[in-house]
Amino acid sequence: MCFAPQADVAGGLVVGAIGVDAFRHLRGRNSHLLLAGLPLLLGAHQLDEAFVWWGLDGHVPHEVGRVALWIYLLIAFVVVPTFVPIAVLALEPTPQRRRSMMPFVVLGAAVSAVLLAAMLRGPIDVTEHPYHLAYSINISHGGLVVALYVVATCGALLFSGYRHIEIFGVANLIAVALLAWLTIDGFASLWCAYAALAAGAIALHMRYAKPHRATPYVLS
Numbered sequence: 437m438c439f440a441p442q443a444d445v446a447g448g449l450v451v452g453a454i455g456v457d458a459f460r461h462l463r464g465r466n467s468h469l470l471l472a473g474l475p476l477l478l479g480a481h482q483l484d485e486a487f488v489w490w491g492l493d494g495h496v497p498h499e500v501g502r503v504a505l506w507i508y509l510l511i512a513f514v515v516v517p518t519f520v521p522i523a524v525l526a527l528e529p530t531p532q533r534r535r536s537m538m539p540f541v542v543l544g545a546a547v548s549a550v551l552l553a554a555m556l557r558g559p560i561d562v563t564e565h566p567y568h569l570a571y572s573i574n575i576s577h578g579g580l581v582v583a584l585y586v587v588a589t590c591g592a593l594l595f596s597g598y599r600h601i602e603i604f605g606v607a608n609l610i611a612v613a614l615l616a617w618l619t620i621d622g623f624a625s626l627w628c629a630y631a632a633l634a635a636g637a638i639a640l641h642m643r644y645a646k647p648h649r650a651t652p653y654v655l656s
Contacts, residue, residue, distance in 0.1 A: 438628035439567040441489035444482045447628035452479030454635040461642040470523035472642055475635035481511045482628055492564045505562050509571060513551035517544040517585050521592035533597045544588035550581060604637055
């Protein structure tokens with residue numbers, strides 16, 4: 437996610453602190469529990485990647501680096517594509533809106549299952565490049581799986597009944613495409629900076645969003 441282990445540690449601590457703040461503002465809104473937990477998940481993800489870096493650089497035992505690699509990929513490939521659509525589904529106030537989220541939940545679960553199976557078959561690996569780490573697993577039709585991953589995660593946001601979450605989904609889709617292109621082009625990985633911004637947006641929602649009403653928060 438970040439361009440160096442030090443950045444991963446700093447980013448993970450910042451994002452984790454934002455997650456704690458988001459939880460402090462739940463105010464009994466159980467439907468927001470998973471959304472508030474997303475920054476904590478992202479923060480833990482960044483902290484874990486620091487150990488992947490250190491394992492490659494020989495600063496921690498090789499076995500520690502491999503365990504960190506597995507944890508990192510499990511969060512990125514298995515947890516996130518299912519977690520995000522379920523978190524959005526939990527926000528929706530009506531059965532009709534929740535039903536509209538179910539295709540993204542099912543798709544996310546399918547993507548998670550495919551990626552988990554690929555990880556278990558192996559091999560999985562990580563390579564250090566200037567300013568970012570490149571993760572690899574052996575999977576067929578990787579481009580299609582990536583596209584479905586984006587549909588499951590960003591699509592759930594785009595079709596939310598909340599206008600501000602829908603807007604966040606548009607911004608998320610643009611940011612994912614831009615950051616992926618920059619990383620492929622050899623630019624320093626800035627995913628950790630985006631994670632901090634996304635966590636901040638969630639924390640602001642938790643602080644200032646009003647309780648559910650039929651309008652104006654829910655699209656008709």
